[in-house]
Structures are given as structure tokens and as C-alpha cells.
Amino acid sequence: MPAKVIIGLQWGDEGKGKISYLLSRNADCVVRFQGGANAGHTVVLPDRKLKFNMLPAGSAAGAKPCIASGVVLDPAEVIEEVDLLRSIGIEPELMISGAANVVLKLHKRLDGMIEELRGGKAVGTTRRGIGPTYSDKALRTGIRVEDLLDKKALREKLEILERVHGIKVEELDELVKVGRLIAKYVGDVEIYLNDLLDSGAEVIFEGAQGTLLDIDHGTYPYVTSSNTIAGAACTGCGVGPTRIDEVIGVMKAYSTRVGAGVFPTELHGELADRIREIGGEYGTTTGRPRRVGWLDIPLLRYAVKISNVSWIAMTKLDVLTGLKKLKICKEYVVDDEVVKIVHPSVKKLEKVKPNYVEVDGWDIDQGDWRKLAERGWESFPPEAKNYVELVERLLGVPVKLVSVGPEAGMEVWR
Ligand code: GDP
Numbered sequence: 001m002p003a004k005v006i007i008g009l010q011w012g013d014e015g016k017g018k019i020s021y022l023l024s025r026n027a028d029c030v031v032r033f034q035g036g037a038n039a040g041h042t043v044v045l046p047d048r049k050l051k052f053n054m055l056p057a058g059s060a061a062g063a064k065p066c067i068a069s070g071v072v073l074d075p076a077e078v079i080e081e082v083d084l085l086r087s088i089g090i091e092p093e094l095m096i097s098g099a100a101n102v103v104l105k106l107h108k109r110l111d112g113m114i115e116e117l118r119g120g121k122a123v124g125t126t127r128r129g130i131g132p133t134y135s136d137k138a139l140r141t142g143i144r145v146e147d148l149l150d151k152k153a154l155r156e157k158l159e160i161l162e163r164v165h166g167i168k169v170e171e172l173d174e175l176v177k178v179g180r181l182i183a184k185y186v187g188d189v190e191i192y193l194n195d196l197l198d199s200g201a202e203v204i205f206e207g208a209q210g211t212l213l214d215i216d217h218g219t220y221p222y223v224t225s226s227n228t229i230a231g232a233a234c235t236g237c238g239v240g241p242t243r244i245d246e247v248i249g250v251m252k253a254y255s256t257r258v259g260a261g262v263f264p265t266e267l268h269g270e271l272a273d274r275i276r277e278i279g280g281e282y283g284t285t286t287g288r289p290r291r292v293g294w295l296d297i298p299l300l301r302y303a304v305k306i307s308n309v310s311w312i313a314m315t316k317l318d319v320l321t322g323l324k325k326l327k328i329c330k331e332y333v334v335d336d337e338v339v340k341i342v343h344p345s346v347k348k349l350e351k352v353k354p355n356y357v358e359v360d361g362w363d364i365d366q367g368d369w370r371k372l373a374e375r376g377w378e379s380f381p382p383e384a385k386n387y388v389e390l391v392e393r394l395l396g397v398p399v400k401l402v403s404v405g406p407e408a409g410m411e412v413w414r
């Protein structure tokens with residue numbers, strides 16, 4: 001099918017990078033449509049680990065990378081990641097929308113300052129300047145990629161920005177320089193993508209962050225500053241909703257969250273440490289330890305519903321190996337009432353009590369997963385299959401892909 005949107009169903013870091021890489025192998029183009037260099041998408045090749053903050057991770061599979069206008073662009077990262085692709089023998093035919101807003105040094109500074117001012121209520125942002133850049137975009141004081149190519153216009157816009165923020169912005173020459181470096185990539189991504197879809201080409205829309213970090217549908221204010229749900233692919237790229245053929249929801253076999261905010265199924269102590277270590281749960285972008293918890297079905301039900309997810313890719317099932325019992329939060333109890341699905345408003349989530357179902361774990365050698373992935377789903381331990389099938393039943397959406405290791409090949413299609 002030609003247009004597939006990949007999104008995270010939890011708080012980010014679900015393994016979208018791997019899934020995008022897998023699906024982009026058959027695609028003509030892969031596009032980032034929201035967020036910025038706060039994203040950290042990992043692709044593990046047999047001999048190398050690649051980390052993408054700005055370019056779609058699917059570009060490592062050779063699909064043409066695009067960055068659409070819904071993204072906030074960090075030009076220095078773009079240049080670095082083009083070099084990263086060159087280092088694996090790919091000369092990317094990158095296209096960046098001239099309408100994407102640019103993250104300035106000023107925005108990163110403001111990001112840090114606002115976090116400090118929030119004190120104990122800090123969001124725990126990546127400090128990549130994401131919120132302040134989207135704020136300037138909404139205020140209509142933003143700098144667009146196309147502005148970097150016109151020094152006179154850029155100077156005038158920076159002057160407005162200085163007056164609005166009351167801060168000196170001494171970035172003109174630097175921005176003009178970086179503008180020259182990326183000028184050859186700038187194009188009308190939105191027109192290009194629509195024409196490509198008209199021609200029957202396959203396009204992957206690679207979402208960043210996760211549904212629970214969506215500015216409208218997440219745990220506000222502990223969220224990022226963009227929409228992260230499937231619909232954002234349409235607004236972020238100028239592609240009509242009827243174009244989208246499939247929405248692929250990526251979820252981990254457990255929950256993680258980096259940064260502050262409510263987390264009803266959070267685990268602490270030895271079990272959390274164990275999952276964190278085995279799962280390598282440290283932020284790709286910031287290196288921060290990720291908070292860890294059991295799966296949260298009421299929140300996943302919400303995520304699946306609002307993006308009308310076609311099928312699920314479940315990652316990191318291997319990480320749960322060796323635990324005697326596993327828990328899944330199947331519903332909440334709120335004021336003595338059972339709740340099956342919930343809007344992730346902090347006010348609501350602060351009152352919920354998770355109701356868990358306990359299932360048997362499985363124990364095999366971690367090293368056996370590669371062999372099992374090659375043999376297929378039927379060869380998986382029955383308890384592991386039961387875990388996936390239970391999630392499928394609870395969510396009412398097929399889990400078509402189960403990933404059991406970071407590399408391509410360490411997954412099975414069901
Ligand atoms: P993204 O932001 O959603 O792309 O996810 P990240 O790349 O930030 O984090 C996912 C991490 O898990 C990366 O280090 C991946 O290499 C790794 N990973 C992906 N799938 C699997 C899997 O099935 N098993 C294991 N053990 N690691 C995985």
C-alpha cells in the first residue's frame with residue numbers, strides 16, 4: 001500500500017526507528033512530519049548502530065528522505081546525518097520543506113530557561129528548543145528554512161524576534177552560512193509528496209515521539225509541542241487524510257517514559273532496574289535513564305482509537321524474558337468504577353488505580369531469540385505468544401509484527 005503512517009503509541013522510544021527502517025526497505029520515500037531533533041530513532045545494522053535525530057531513520061534503508069513543514073528543523077543535525085548516511089554508502093536525495101521552521105540557538109536557550117523557571121514542575125524536555133520554536137511558529141515570529149536563503153529578509157525577521165523576546169539574537173551570519181549548506185536540499189516537499197503518491201509510489205510517514213506526548217492528546221503539560229498522532233502526518237505534510245492507507249502503531253512490550261509526568265503503571269526498585277538494563281532504557285537523545293512500567297491497556301486503547309491504528313508492531317518482547325510473572329494493566333478503577341479507556345489528562349490519570357492481570361513469563365537464553373525469529377512465530381515460547389495474543393485481544397487490533405531484538409531480522413511477521 002502506498003501511504004503508511006508509523007506512530008508511537010506510548011511515550012516515545014517504542015522502536016519506531018527499527019520499524020521505519022524495515023518498512024522503508026520497500027518504499028520510495030520516507031518523511032518526517034513533526035517534532036525535531038528531540039527525536040532519537042535508532043537503526044541497528046549488523047556492524048553499526050545509527051542514531052537519527054532529524055532525518056527519518058528509514059533513510060538508512062535507501063528510501064528518499066524528506067522533511068516536511070510540520071517539523072522544526074535543526075540545520076546542523078541535518079548536515080551531520082547526511083554525513084552519517086554517506087558513511088554507510090548512501091548519498092541521500094534529501095528534500096527539506098522551505099516552510100519548516102528553524103530551531104535557533106535562542107530557542108534552545110529559552111527551552112532551558114523556561115525549564116528552570118518551572119522549578120519542581122519542569123517538563124524534563126530534551127532542551128532541543130522544540131517548544132520555543134513551535135511557539136514562535138504559532139506567534140508568526142518564526143524563521144522558516146526558506147528565510148535562511150535570503151539574508152535581507154532573515155535580518156528583518158531576526159530583528160522582530162529580538163524585539164518580541166527582548167533578547168539579542170546574534171545568529172545572522174551563522175544562519176546564512178548554514179542556509180548555504182542546506183540550500184540544495186530545499187524544495188516543495190508537500191507538492192512533491194502528493195505527486196509521488198499520484199504516481200503510485202510508496203511513502204512512509206515516520207512519526208516522532210508518541211501519542212501520550214501529543215500536545216492535545218497526551219499528558220499535558222508533560223508533553224512535547226507538536227501533534228504526534230497519525231493525523232499529524234496529514235497536517236505536517238499537506239497530504240489529505242484519504243491518502244493514508246495504513247496506520248502502524250508501534251508499542252513496546254512494556255512502558256517507558258523519559259522526562260516528568262504521570263505514569264500509572266510505573267515500576268520502581270529491582271524489577272524496574274532489571275528491565276531498564278536489559279532493555280537499554282537510556283534516552284537516545286539525552287542519555288537519561290528511562291522510567292519503566294507494565295503495559296497500560298487503557299492508555300493504549302486511547303492511542304489506538306484516536307489514530308485508528310490498522311495494525312501494531314510490538315517491540316522488545318525479548319526484554320521481558322526470564323521474569324516469572326508479568327503484569328498487564330487491563331483497566332483502571334476510578335472512584336470505585338471500572339474504566340476501560342481514558343483520555344490521558346493528568347487530572348484523570350492522577351486518580352486512577354491500575355487493575356492488573358497476571359500472566360506467566362517465559363525463560364529461554366536471550367541468545368536464542370535470533371534462532372526463534374528465523375524459525376517464525378510458531379517457535380516462540382507459548383507464554384510469549386500468550387502475552388502478545390492477550391494484548392491483541394485487549395486492544396482489538398492485530399499485532400502483525402513482533403520484534404525481539406534491535407537488528408533487522410530479529411522480528412517475526414504474524
Ligand atoms: P524510537 O525513538 O521509537 O525510534 O526508539 P529508540 O531508538 O529511541 O529506542 C528503541 C531502542 O530499542 C533502540 O536502542 C533500538 O535499537 C532498540 N530496539 C528496537 N527494537 C528492539 C527489540 O525488539 N528488542 C530489543 N532488545 N531492542 C530493540
Ligand code: IMO
Binds near residue numbers: 038127130209222258
Ligand atoms: P522519539 O521520537 C521519548 C519527551 C521529553 C519530555 C517531553 C518534552 O525518540 O520517540 P521536548 O524536548 O519535546 O520539549 O520534551 O517529551 N520527548 C521524548 N521522549 N522519545 C522522544 O522521541 C521524545 N521527544 C520528546 O523527554 O518529557
Ligand code: MG
Binds near residue numbers: 014042
Ligand atoms: Mg527515541
